[in-house]
Amino acid sequence: MLRCTIFRIMERGFANSKNDMIDLSEWKPEYSVGNTTLDNQHQKLLQLCKHVSQYQCDGTKASIETFHSILSELAFYAERHFELEEDVLRRVWYPRLQEQIQEHDAYREWLTEFLCVAMHGNIDKSTLQNYLEQWWVGHILDSDMQYSCYLKK
Ligand SMILES: [Fe+2]
Numbered sequence: 001m002l003r004c005t006i007f008r009i010m011e012r013g014f015a016n017s018k019n020d021m022i023d024l025s026e027w028k029p030e031y032s033v034g035n036t037t038l039d040n041q042h043q044k045l046l047q048l049c050k051h052v053s054q055y056q057c058d059g060t061k062a063s064i065e066t067f068h069s070i071l072s073e074l075a076f077y078a079e080r081h082f083e084l085e086e087d088v089l090r091r092v093w094y095p096r097l098q099e100q101i102q103e104h105d106a107y108r109e110w111l112t113e114f115l116c117v118a119m120h121g122n123i124d125k126s127t128l129q130n131y132l133e134q135w136w137v138g139h140i141l142d143s144d145m146q147y148s149c150y151l152k153k
Contacts, residue, residue: 025050033144034151035088041081042140048074049132057123067123074132075111082108085144092150103143107135 027046032039051070057063082104089097114128 031140033140033148038081038085038088038144041077041084042136042144044077045074045081045136046140048077049129049136052125052129052132055125057125064121064123067125068118071111071115071118071128075115078107078111088151089147092147094147094150096146100143100147103139107139110135 025046027039027043031042033042048070052074055067055070057067086097086101086104089100094100110131114124114131117124
């Protein structure tokens with residue numbers, strides 16, 4: 001189960017105490033941003049986060065290849081999502097588009113660095129899992145919720 005403590009969201013008022021946990025393992029209508037394709041992409045990305053949390057490295061070549069395959073999927077689907085999201089937001093003249101782009105760039109930068117380290121055989125699954133869970137929950141429930149009213153107009 002994907003369970004996350006999200007301090008950034010709590011700061012912005014989505015949760016009330018640092019003990020609050022947000023569970024995105026099952027998609028709920030309130031997570032929708034008002035665009036079916038973007039919602040489907042968010043669901044796919046959360047599934048990939050779940051794959052990371054379920055991944056167990058047994059040190060075999062096959063296991064390491066599985067991890068790299070999940071990482072590649074994370075990079076690929078995130079890129080597709082960011083491209084579409086930025087395009088949709090540009091079309092509705094979303095005033096905070098630049099903040100979204102900066103957030104996307106920060107994710108790209110972090111994942112690229114992680115991929116470089118992982119390619120040299122250093123697989124830090126828990127760091128990746130924590131970053132992904134916090135980043136995607138913050139992205140979907142906080143940053144993206146802010147533009148949902150522009151898509152529903
Ligand atoms: Fe998004």
